[in-house]
Each structure stands twice: as C-alpha cells, then as structure tokens.
Amino acid sequence: MYTNMTLPPDVHPKIPQWIPTGPNTTVSLSELKKKELIAANSDTDILRMYTDYLDDDIVVKQPSGNKTVSEDIFKKFENEAEICSALDHDHIVELVDWGKQPFPWIGFEHMDGGSLSDRIESISHLEGLWISVSVADAVWEAHTTGIAHLDIKPDNILFRRLSNDVWDVPKIGDWGVSKCLFDTAQDSNALSPRYAAPEQFEPEEYESPDNITDIYQLGTVVYEILTAKKIFTGKSVEVMYKHTSKSPTPPTKVDPTLPAAVDEVLATALSTRRKERYESMLDFRRDLESLFHTVAHDQSPTLICGRGNTDTTTDHRESELETVESEVGAEFNDVTANNLGNFGNNTENTTLWNENADILEQLDSWAESERKKEVPWQYRDDPPGMNPKTSSEDENSDK
Structure with missing residues (x-):
C-alpha cells in the first residue's frame, strides 16, 4: 500500500512519488512466526515476524522473555499502543495491531532500511x-x-x-x-x-x-x-x-x-x-x-x-x-x-x-x-x- 509524500516529488527528482506503508490488516500473536531477533534490552525484545498470508513482515515489540510481566509493564505497553493508534502520518512508523495475550505486544510495519x-x-x-x-x-x-x-x-x-x-x-x-x-x-x-x-x-x-x-x-x-x-x-x-x-x-x-x-x-x-x-x-x-x-x-x-x-x-x-x-x-x-x-x-x-x-x-x-x-x-x-x-x-x- 502506498500514500502521498509530505513534500511533492516535483520539488526534487530524488523525492519518491509514493511511500510504502504497513499491511492494512489485523493479526494475533499466535499467527506470527519468528524470523529473527532485531534487538533486545533488559525490558523489551524486538522481533521480526511473518505470517503465511502477508507479503510484508511485521516487527513485534514485547516484554523481554526473562522478565516478569507486571502491571506496570502491561500499562506501559497499553499506553504506547494507544498513542500509536492515535497517530496517522506518512513519516510515522505505522501500527499494524496490538494485543494483551498471552502477554502485551505491539506490531509495527517492518522498516527494512535500518536507522x-x-x-x-x-x-x-x-x-x-x-x-x-x-x-x-x-x-x-x-x-x-x-x-x-x-x-x-x-x-x-x-x-x-x-x-x-x-x-x-x-x-x-x-x-x-x-x-x-x-x-x-x-x-x-x-x-x-x-x-x-x-x-x-x-x-x-x-x-x-x-x-x-x-x-x-x-x-x-x-x-x-x-x-x-x-x-x-x-x-x-x-x-x-x-x-x-x-x-x-x-x-x-x-x-x-x-x-x-x-x-x-x-x-x-x-x-x-x-x-x-x-x-x-x-x-x-x-x-x-x-x-x-x-x-x-x-x-x-x-x-x-x-x-x-x-x-x-x-x-x-x-x-x-x-x-x-x-x-x-x-x-x-x-x-x-x-x-x-x-x-x-x-x-x-x-x-x-x-x-x-x-x-x-x-x-x-x-x-x-x-x-x-x-x-x-x-x-x-x-x-x-x-x-x-x-x-x-x-x-x-x-x-
């Protein structure tokens, strides 16, 4: 899926005419299969995951595997998901879906070009x-x-x-x-x-x-x-x-x-x-x-x-x-x-x-x-x- 850019392409030839967005669908964590671990710290794991029916991969943010999921962690993930749900812009990483089972998780479009x-x-x-x-x-x-x-x-x-x-x-x-x-x-x-x-x-x-x-x-x-x-x-x-x-x-x-x-x-x-x-x-x-x-x-x-x-x-x-x-x-x-x-x-x-x-x-x-x-x-x-x-x-x- 593509949408319009912030600056029009006629401003400069290197500006793309369209930009890709994340998959427009809903998913459950149980449907996703792990492809690789992108990053991890003491609180959070970031994984690249895929499904059999989507062309695009999804990046999932979830609590660290060795960390107890406390009420504070649930609230932190829920707050971030609600904020991301309220944002809709060509240059904001798109939220795909999120959930609370079997633990809190948030799925985003896969940004394949690094940081x-x-x-x-x-x-x-x-x-x-x-x-x-x-x-x-x-x-x-x-x-x-x-x-x-x-x-x-x-x-x-x-x-x-x-x-x-x-x-x-x-x-x-x-x-x-x-x-x-x-x-x-x-x-x-x-x-x-x-x-x-x-x-x-x-x-x-x-x-x-x-x-x-x-x-x-x-x-x-x-x-x-x-x-x-x-x-x-x-x-x-x-x-x-x-x-x-x-x-x-x-x-x-x-x-x-x-x-x-x-x-x-x-x-x-x-x-x-x-x-x-x-x-x-x-x-x-x-x-x-x-x-x-x-x-x-x-x-x-x-x-x-x-x-x-x-x-x-x-x-x-x-x-x-x-x-x-x-x-x-x-x-x-x-x-x-x-x-x-x-x-x-x-x-x-x-x-x-x-x-x-x-x-x-x-x-x-x-x-x-x-x-x-x-x-x-x-x-x-x-x-x-x-x-x-x-x-x-x-x-x-x-x-």
Missing part, C-alpha cells in the same frame, strides 16, 4: 534536510493530536528502502517515552542524554518537558545530520552539563560548505531557554524546508526565526568556559568519569550532583552570569519565533 544512526555520516546535506523536514512534519502532526515524542534521536528514525533512483523513506518510531501534552508526568527511564533537552535534566529550572522539548531534540539530530558531528561529546554527566549551559559550535564552523542560515535556524531550535526556541514544530519545519530549497535551488532562505547571528559572542563565551573548566579540570574530569548511561535512576542522579555540587556550581554560576548579559528575548526587535511569514510571503511560497 538514521547507520547512515548519518554518509548522507548529503540535501537528503539530510529532506529527512529533517519529513520528521518535523510528522512530529508536528503528533503535537496537533496532543502528543509529544520526547525521545527523538537517530536510532528512532527508521527507513523503508526504495529504488536507487530515489531516497529511502524516513519515519519516526518508538513512541514509548512520549506523553500527552496535558499530562505533567514523564517516564524518564529511556532518556537519551546525548539528544535530550535541558528541561529533561532539570525540570525545576527549565519547566516540564513538552512539545517544545521535541524542537530541541530534533535540533540535535539535524545538527548531527548536517555536520556529521554530535552536538556535544564527553561522558554522560559532562554532556548533561553542556546541554544546560553551553552553546554548540556553529554548524558552518564545523562544515563551511553549509549555508550561513543553518546557524540561525539551529541556534533558535537549540536555545537552552525554551521561550527562545521556535514557538512550534511547524515553524521549525518551515525553516528547514526553506533551507532545503536554499541547498537544492540556491535560493535565499526566508526564515521565521528571528534570532541574530551570535558567532562572536559565542566564541567569546566558549573561550571563557574552557578557561573555567581548565581551572577545575582535574576535579571536573573526576565527575565526568562517572558515566550515568541511564538517567532514569533519580536517586543516582541526585547523589552524583550532591557529591560534586561545589565543582558544578562554579561552572553553573559562570554560565548564569553569562546568560544575564544577553538581551531578554521579550525586548528584542525581532524575538525568535515571533515573526511568522506575512500573508504575501505565504502566497508566494505556494506558487
């Missing part, structure tokens, strides 16, 4: 921007239904293979960490530190994660797509600190072949303070599409983001932070040597912060003083995300 992690260093800028627009469009659709993903990362962006003449189709999957936007609770057991937003580490400081969190997370992925470099590197606790207090190196300084506008777009998406990011994923998507046309057709971008270029101040602040870090370097390295890996254990997080509070407070104090030097966004002439296209611009963009 973005497998190809992120080899894709072109143009294909990378098309992937970014597609994912942004899908996540925006989820936001309109009241759902935030909260775990956008390369491992969760999967592909359906097509011919060599066109690009493979990206789809966002794994909505197990997602939440309804009117629900203040978040299960952080599967938090991915390298792609997490500041508010996921310090909700008391930055408010609870929500749809604006997805903008930051997608920004980290777009940064990596376009530069082939992660936004921040280091041990988990060091990366956590950088997310809450540092600005990434401007993309054009990592790859000078990128359009200058990329710096402005990602500076807005990756702002530490949520009120300085795009107001919606739709705004971010529009600017990503503008960048796509800039690269594809050498057009001047028309951007929604209004944040000015801060290369000079960024360089100055990065230099100062490096000086501060070097002064407490030995102690700070002792802290970062503790690789948390999984931030779901709040007790361990609290202990780690308490044991090293004096070191981290020195760095945080410097970062906060630098933040206060910035002009508050409310008083800027063109605050970020607050200057959408005029109606005439919209009309021109539709032509």
